[in-house]
Amino acid sequence: xxxxxxxxxxxxxxxxxxxxxxxxxxxxxxxxxxxxxxxxxxxxxxxxxxxxxxxxxxxxxxxxxxxxxxxxxxxxxxxxxxxxxxxxxxxxxxxxxxxxxxxxxxxxxxxxxxxxxxxxxxxxxxxxxxxxxxxxxxxxxxxxxxxxxxxxxxxxxxxxxxxxxxxxxxxxxxxxxxxxxxxxxxxxxxxxxxxxxxxxxxxxxxxxxxxxxxxxxxxxxxxxxxxxxxxxxxxxxxxxxxxxxxxxxxxxxxxxxxxxxxxxxxxxxxxxxxxxxxxxxxxxxxx
Amino acid sequence: xxxxxxxxxxxxxxxxxxxxxxxxxxxxxxxxxxxxxxxxxxxxxxxxxxxxxxxxxxxxxxxxxxxxxxxxxxxxxxxxxxxxxxxxxxxxxxxxxxxxxxxxxxxxxxxxxxxxxxxxxxxxxxxxxxxxxxxxxxxxxxxxxxxxxxxxxxxxxxxxxxxxxxxxxxxxxxxxxxxxxxxxxxxxxxxxxxxxxxxxxxxxxxxxxxxxxxxxxxxxxxxxxxxxxxxxxxxxxxxxxxxxxxxxxxxxxxxxxxxxxxxxxxxxxxxxxxxxxxxxxxxxxxxxxxxxxxxxxxxxxxxxxxxxxxxxxxxxxxxxxxxxxxxxxxxxxxxxxxxxxxxxxxxxxxxxxxxxxxxxxxxxxxxxxxxxxxxxxxxxxxxxxxxxxxxxxxxxxxxxxxxxxxxxxxxxxxxxxxxxxxxxxxxxxxxxxxxxxxxxxxxxxxxxxxxxxxxxxxxxxxxxxxxxxxxxxxxxxxxx
Ligand SMILES: Nc1ncnc2c1ncn2[C@@H]1O[C@H](COP(=O)(O)OP(=O)(O)OP(=O)(O)O)[C@@H](O)[C@H]1O
Ligand SMILES: [Mg+2]
Numbered sequence: 001x002x003x004x005x006x007x008x009x010x011x012x013x014x015x016x017x018x019x020x021x022x023x024x025x026x027x028x029x030x031x032x033x034x035x036x037x038x039x040x041x042x043x044x045x046x047x048x049x050x051x052x053x054x055x056x057x058x059x060x061x062x063x064x065x066x067x068x069x070x071x072x073x074x075x076x077x078x079x080x081x082x083x084x085x086x087x088x089x090x091x092x093x094x095x096x097x098x099x100x101x102x103x104x105x106x107x108x109x110x111x112x113x114x115x116x117x118x119x120x121x122x123x124x125x126x127x128x129x130x131x132x133x134x135x136x137x138x139x140x141x142x143x144x145x146x147x148x149x150x151x152x153x154x155x156x157x158x159x160x161x162x163x164x165x166x167x168x169x170x171x172x173x174x175x176x177x178x179x180x181x182x183x184x185x186x187x188x189x190x191x192x193x194x195x196x197x198x199x200x201x202x203x204x205x206x207x208x209x210x211x212x213x214x215x216x217x218x219x220x221x222x223x224x225x226x227x228x229x230x231x232x233x234x235x236x237x238x239x240x241x242x243x244x245x246x247x248x249x250x251x252x253x254x255x256x257x258x259x260x261x262x263x264x265x266x267x268x269x270x271x272x273x274x275x276x277x278x279x280x281x282x283x284x285x286x287x
Numbered sequence: 288x289x290x291x292x293x294x295x296x297x298x299x300x301x302x303x304x305x306x307x308x309x310x311x312x313x314x315x316x317x318x319x320x321x322x323x324x325x326x327x328x329x330x331x332x333x334x335x336x337x338x339x340x341x342x343x344x345x346x347x348x349x350x351x352x353x354x355x356x357x358x359x360x361x362x363x364x365x366x367x368x369x370x371x372x373x374x375x376x377x378x379x380x381x382x383x384x385x386x387x388x389x390x391x392x393x394x395x396x397x398x399x400x401x402x403x404x405x406x407x408x409x410x411x412x413x414x415x416x417x418x419x420x421x422x423x424x425x426x427x428x429x430x431x432x433x434x435x436x437x438x439x440x441x442x443x444x445x446x447x448x449x450x451x452x453x454x455x456x457x458x459x460x461x462x463x464x465x466x467x468x469x470x471x472x473x474x475x476x477x478x479x480x481x482x483x484x485x486x487x488x489x490x491x492x493x494x495x496x497x498x499x500x501x502x503x504x505x506x507x508x509x510x511x512x513x514x515x516x517x518x519x520x521x522x523x524x525x526x527x528x529x530x531x532x533x534x535x536x537x538x539x540x541x542x543x544x545x546x547x548x549x550x551x552x553x554x555x556x557x558x559x560x561x562x563x564x565x566x567x568x569x570x571x572x573x574x575x576x577x578x579x580x581x582x583x584x585x586x587x588x589x590x591x592x593x594x595x596x597x598x599x600x601x602x603x604x605x606x607x608x609x610x611x612x613x614x615x616x617x618x619x620x621x622x623x624x625x626x627x628x629x630x631x632x633x634x635x636x637x638x639x640x641x642x643x644x645x646x647x648x649x650x651x652x653x654x655x656x657x658x659x660x661x662x663x664x665x666x667x668x669x670x671x672x673x674x675x676x677x678x679x680x681x682x683x684x685x686x687x688x689x690x691x692x693x694x695x696x697x698x699x700x701x702x703x704x705x706x707x708x709x710x711x712x713x714x715x716x717x718x719x720x721x722x723x724x725x726x727x728x729x730x731x732x733x734x735x736x737x738x739x740x741x742x743x744x745x746x747x748x749x750x751x752x753x754x755x756x757x758x759x760x761x762x763x764x765x766x767x
Contacts, residue, residue, distance in 0.1 A: 085725055088723055103738070111723075115724075118723075
């Protein structure tokens, strides 16, 4: 890990609400380019919400705090002032826990637009797309890297994809868009054991030394080739503890009992949030 | 189940027409090329004008009489009670216009002014590349036509209907006005009285035409009605795909387009008729289209409607003999000041016939899209099957979509299905696409494109491209 000044994604004091209900209650997190961070936490603790807030989902209202891109020279860019597409063009990427299907839209067509815009952030609508030939050959190469059948490019975005196929398509998009900062929200869920291993390797290769990655996961396997600099634990809408790789191992083995006991206030917040939402146990949201 | 929904009701339609307010939107294909029109009939319609049109065309007496009788029918049919909304003054319309240019034989002979119009529509390359036979109607008359030699060697006739009256009178007379008689509805009567241009196609027994035959035409004279008349005869075991497309320039006065398309598909024949129309926002597009399919025959209508002030169009397939099939795919896009009242009609008149209707409509910016369809099963049409699927996509709160499905079943042993859905562009879908760098407008356009993709992929390549381009133009500036 470099100690040179580098570009960072900086989240401070972030509060966010959905439908008037506060979910995030003061999140602080800093991710430098080239760093890998893991984010764990029980179901419903607010991990996906954080991802959505970083990307600018319209249903999630940021009520306090900031999300900024800070360049190596200290220049700050306020992500909260940007539309989702501007954030993407600024180099931010979110791999969805549950990707949306877009019937009738071919993955390749969609991705060609996305790649063109992200690589030419000033492109206006109607301006030329990346040349088809270049796009195709790059896409083909990336699909081969990820062992994705090229036939996939012609399929409709996530339409009728299996759970695992969706996640692989998300990784493919990550590879094509090469963001500065990526949030991978349970990109391992739905993948079989071999696929998780392959995903772990692929992400490591795609990320290289240039990408800052936040890996949201309930497991350890994805971290095998992506050793996190820090592992963070979210509980009741707050990051309550951060540690090294051993923390991920511990949570995986023992669960969150120790955490809940150690942070009774956050545990209480978790409980009251679920009561407010009428959940018995927090359910994964259907976005 | 059965409503008081009769034949003429579907063909000329019983609807309340959304008037919409200002027709403010600029149509990107809104340009005109100066082309001198030598003959201008005076405005209005009466026996005199009708005879004059017939005389000008040097028609045989039977056609003149047909026109005059149709005029009487037109006059005798009351303006439908919803007519107040069809703000057309029949006496303020030119019913015939003859272009200075005569019919050209080769592309080189086509006058430059007309070529320029095609250029601006991006047509010629497509024609040269894809087409062997081209018919283009320009100001009521065909000005350019080329027909591949081997087609005529096979006995295929592909000409304008005026020429067919002169050159193929017996063949034409056998069907002309028989599938859609002038008594069918007021607008069919009007067309029958003043029709001009349109295509006549005859495909002899067993001849399969592998490439689409195409016609491109447009309205290009102010206040001029277009009343083309198309007749397609597909003989036993024969096959044809006909494509009609139109982009019209915009004028400030009301303009009426009222076509009649008649098709006969004989035993084991196949016919596909594809239409992409993008009318100027002031045009009334009131069209009657009907096909009769005989034993084991297949008729498909693919119908894309964009633009116009009001479109009323319900392509019909009458399945006359066992094993006949009918399929109607329709796309309607209604924007500000536009009402698309589009649909389909399937009549099962024989056992073991099967039909399918797929309708997709998009409304935005205050536009209104209605699906109006009829599935009718005649007594004795046992084991008939039909399915109707209509999906509507509404892009904003100002816009509107309605569904009027009519089903009349007079037979027990049948299977008829109907599904309808109305949706809005999902916030989640938009977010997913924009989070990958697409602007909101690009994302909406893409979602709309995806919505109609199942139909667009049925179009010939260059029409699919054109359709997508038209959708993009319609979508521009729609998201703020
Ligand atoms: N759009 C929404 N509408 C209503 N409630 C929501 C919405 N999004 C999130 N929530 C609620 O916010 C809380 C946090 O949800 P979030 O999806 O961020 O959890 P998570 O940590 O990602 O959980 P998981 O591990 O199950 O994916 C949950 O209680 C959830 O029900
Ligand atoms: Mg989650």
